[in-house]
Amino acid sequence: MTTQTTPQRPPHLKTAPDDEAYWLAIRATMEPMYVNTQLVNTRRGAAPRLVRxxxxxxxxxxxxxxxxxxxxxxxxxxxxxxxxxxxxxxxxxxxxxxxxxxxxxxxxxxxxxxxxxxxxxxxxxxxxxxxxxxxxxxxxxxxxxxxxxxxxxxxxxxxxxxxxxxxxxxxxxxxxxxxxxxxxxxxxxxxxxxxxxxxxxxxxxxxxxxxxxxxxxxxxxxxxxxxxxxxxxxxxxxxxxxxxxxxxxxxxxxxxxxxxxxxxxxxxxxxxxxxxxxxxxxxxxxxxxxxxxxxxxNRGIGQAEKSARLRFLRDRWAGRLREHERIRLLTDIDADPGTGFGGFVIDGLEGEDFARTLREDFAINVRAFAMDEDPAMRGIHLSPGLPNTVEEVDRFVEATFAILARSHNSLMRAG
CATH class of the missing domain: 3.40.640.10 (Type I PLP-dependent aspartate aminotransferase-like (Major domain))
Known part of the structure; x- marks a missing residue:
């Protein structure tokens, strides 16, 4: 039998980054509007209802x-x-x-x-x-x-x-x-x-x-x-x-x-x-x-609490992905201060192909990128925002592993 534990709040934060009930309540005040699960929030954030x-x-x-x-x-x-x-x-x-x-x-x-x-x-x-x-x-x-x-x-x-x-x-x-x-x-x-x-x-x-x-x-x-x-x-x-x-x-x-x-x-x-x-x-x-x-x-939530939540969401996917032998993180998730952003590359799989498969087969949106000044600098980018949930992030991780398994099988057949 699995014992459920209550999320522990770091002493300097008024709300724990893994208090999902609290963050779901914040999501409800923001009412994000997206068709596919949106894990890229660098262009714009969903303004909360009181701002709209x-x-x-x-x-x-x-x-x-x-x-x-x-x-x-x-x-x-x-x-x-x-x-x-x-x-x-x-x-x-x-x-x-x-x-x-x-x-x-x-x-x-x-x-x-x-x-x-x-x-x-x-x-x-x-x-x-x-x-x-x-x-x-x-x-x-x-x-x-x-x-x-x-x-x-x-x-x-x-x-x-x-x-x-x-x-x-x-x-x-x-x-x-x-x-x-x-x-x-x-x-x-x-x-x-x-x-x-x-x-x-x-x-x-x-x-x-x-x-x-x-x-x-x-x-x-x-x-x-x-x-x-x-x-x-x-x-x-x-x-x-x-x-x-x-x-x-x-x-x-x-x-x-x-x-x-x-x-x-x-x-x-x-x-x-x-x-x-x-x-x-x-x-x-x-x-x-x-x-x-x-x-x-923003003051109602607290900047420290916001930052901790964004890092928590990033660490939840990046911590699992960095253990995979074909994935190389472009982000130091142990750095302080850190952000909610992360990037990675997949050995043997183009970023555009991965992002397209993720969107078409799993209805999840991430971004494949190449730097304008040096296209050799390439990767896959995620930036979950406050409206995103643990369930969405976990679903992305499972979808990624599924795509990697498919890709591995294809490579084995081709070999």
Whole structure:
């Protein structure tokens, strides 16, 4: 007879990551909508019901009100921002409100900095092959237009130590390096970059650091004032489960004046004002006006609890798969901090074939990937989110083993 045990809650968490009854209740508040079991959540998260209801409540108001003295959203600027919203974001992420600018997505903040840091011909920008292609497109445009030089930091693909990563950055920086751009979390493998150490190294060598935080905000616990990077840009619709079309740009107070805004300030904001980055024209105010509900949702769960749950779901599948002789993990599941992301490769089976079979035969969605900058960097990616359940993850593991057994039998017959 099997004895059922009550999940034990780690002492620093108010809710255990394996308290399935609790997390099923959270799923019920999010009401995810997918046909196949969705185990890839890097593009967007399911906004909880209270955020969706708030957006719906504000839609007609946002489309119909007149700009007069009775404007119902008078506390929001034309950009949708307000001091109260910037303060909420600053409190959650560990920064002052006067270092936080509201944006419409991570790309807007990234484009602001990559285009806004003053560079001259011959100046070097360091990036990684793990940066999004859209980020690199901006730098390549500047290289064509202005004669700057884009160089890559050569980093290991998959598992890498902080020491190895830092050594690679140190070796790549030259006396011409002016800007360094890299992701906080590598999307395909879940590698967490040692931001604080890289930022300290860059500062000592006179370079500006921009961190792409699209996959760290709301995913892992951190404070911006401890990371020490000069700028950090992210969205709120992925791991913060906020309304799509919202994000923020953080710039350290003493560096704000060094970055030109994407749009020239028409209200005369001084060069050292974070609000100069918010003058982007009219936005749909129902979206930023719903940010307080998203913050409340995340605070109600707790960032530490969210992070622990996401890691628990990853470890549940990755811990079993790494024991299989044909599977090589691209993710160090013992690393701290870790994410809910994971990647792996299968010996003798293409990632696209595996993902297609998983979807068509088992109604489970994962993603086969190849890095844009180096297609040899290939694998299979999973990123379960808060709406995912233990049952879904376990079903994925069993389906994977079934596919591997089929593949083994086919190889044996072919041999």
């Amino acid at each position: 209801d708030r957006v719906r409540e504000l839609v007609d108001l946002s489309l119909a009100y007149e700009l007069d003295e009775y404007e119902p959203m008078r506390d929001l600027k034309e950009s949708g921002s307000s001091l109260a919203i910037r303060q909420l974001l600053g409190d959650y992420f560990g920064a002052d409100a006067d270092e936080m600018a509201l944006t419409r997505n991570a790309m807007e903040g990234i484009a602001t900095v990559l285009n806004g840091v003053a560079l001259k011909p011959g100046d070097e920008v360091l990036a990684t092959r793990f940066c999004y292609d859209s980020n690199l497109a901006i730098l390549r445009q500047r290289a064509l237009r202005e004669g700057i030089v884009l160089r890559f930091v050569e980093l290991p693909f998959g598992i890498a130590s902080d020491e190895a990563i830092l050594a690679a950055f140190a070796a790549a920086i030259t006396e011409r390096t002016r800007l360094i751009s890299f992701p906080h979390v590598v999307a395909n493998t879940g590698l967490v970059m040692p931001v604080r150490q890289i930022a300290a190294l860059a500062r000592a060598r006179g370079a500006f650091t921009l961190v792409d935080g699209a996959h760290s905000a709301g995913h892992i616990a951190f404070r911006l004032d401890e990371l020490g990077c000069d700028a950090y840009a992210t969205c709120l619709h992925k791991w913060m489960y906020g309304p799509r079309g919202t994000g923020f740009l953080h710039v350290r107070r003493e560096k704000i004046a060094d970055v030109w805004p994407l749009f020239a300030s028409w209200s005369g904001k001084p060069a050292d004002s974070i609000e100069k980055f918010e003058e982007v024209g009219t936005v749909f105010k129902a979206l930023p006006a719903s940010i307080p509900e998203a913050i409340a949702f």
